[in-house]
Amino acid sequence: MTGAELAVVIGAMLLGAFVKGAVGTGLPTVAIPVMAGFIGVEEAVVIMAIPTVLTNSWLLWAHRGYVGQSRDLPSLMGFGIVGAVAGAWVLSAVEPVWLMFALAGVVVAYVGLFVFRPQLEVTEVQSRRLSPPVGAASGVLQGATGISGPLLTTYAHALRLPRRAFLFQLAAQIEVFAVAQVAAFAFLGMYSLELLASSLLAIVPAAIALPLGMRLSARLPLATFERLVLVFLVAMAAKLVFDGITGA
Numbered sequence: 001m002t003g004a005e006l007a008v009v010i011g012a013m014l015l016g017a018f019v020k021g022a023v024g025t026g027l028p029t030v031a032i033p034v035m036a037g038f039i040g041v042e043e044a045v046v047i048m049a050i051p052t053v054l055t056n057s058w059l060l061w062a063h064r065g066y067v068g069q070s071r072d073l074p075s076l077m078g079f080g081i082v083g084a085v086a087g088a089w090v091l092s093a094v095e096p097v098w099l100m101f102a103l104a105g106v107v108v109a110y111v112g113l114f115v116f117r118p119q120l121e122v123t124e125v126q127s128r129r130l131s132p133p134v135g136a137a138s139g140v141l142q143g144a145t146g147i148s149g150p151l152l153t154t155y156a157h158a159l160r161l162p163r164r165a166f167l168f169q170l171a172a173q174i175e176v177f178a179v180a181q182v183a184a185f186a187f188l189g190m191y192s193l194e195l196l197a198s199s200l201l202a203i204v205p206a207a208i209a210l211p212l213g214m215r216l217s218a219r220l221p222l223a224t225f226e227r228l229v230l231v232f233l234v235a236m237a238a239k240l241v242f243d244g245i246t247g248a
Contacts, residue, residue: 001039001198008038009198010205013051017206020055021213022220023229024156024170025149027055027206029236043198046190050199051206052178058210059171069165070172071124072131077176079135080142084180087143097244103141103150104240107233110154114230121160130155135173142177149174150236157229163222 001009016031028048035044114120122130134155142148156170185191191199217225 001194005039006198006201009035009047009202013202013205014209017051017055017209018213018216019232020059021210021215022217023153023213023225023232024059024167024217025153025174026232026236027052029149029239033239042190043195046185046195047199047202049178049182049185051202053175053182054203055206055210056171056175056178058207059167059214060175062214063164063168063171066162066165066168069162070169071127071159071161073169073172075128075131076135076138076173079132080139080148080173080176081180083136083139083141084143084177085139086136087140100240100244104237104244107150107154107237107240110158111230111233111237114157120158122155122158127159138173139177148177150233150240153229153233153236157226157233163217163225167217 012031012034013027015034016027016029019026019030028045032041032044032048035047039047134151138148138151138155141151152173153170156166156173159166159169161169220228
């Protein structure tokens, strides 16, 4: 990896980790497209996997006191694992672009409902019924497209949890997929010595930027935090549509 490519990786990790610290998600969404333009998609995804596990672990530990306020995580994660396996079949049967368009539509529809119906909330009774299909759908999306964050963030936001409980909920869901991803990459022998070294090096800028984003999140009023999450959801939906149109 050249010096310029290394600088791109560091810059992408700083930005992505800061966003993740602030809103609970966004590290791969922000960093992978930036890195992919310089080092290739596969290399970017492989490099990102280990830092994703560690940053989610950090968030889980930082917000561990709010585990009791999370909702239906065993169901979400269990069905998510099943869905991820099914996603391999979906990938062979359905063009990923259509999944990306559908996911963008779901995100935009939710944001629209929230804007026009600000009291919109998934109750505890509803979440018990919704968690299995949402978990399975997230797993399918992860397995078929590598992108589950928009749906997970949309659902977690709809639960209207306290801020730190929301961050714990989101980190826990994403962590399952991230650990499975690292295990799969290792099993398939995708970590060359250079990629493994680059992935471990990428932890450094992530470790610098993540707590800065967390500090910003803690200082934001709740209403501002919720708007920030909504803005990020819209940005993710726009990216999904752009990637689908351009074939990225």
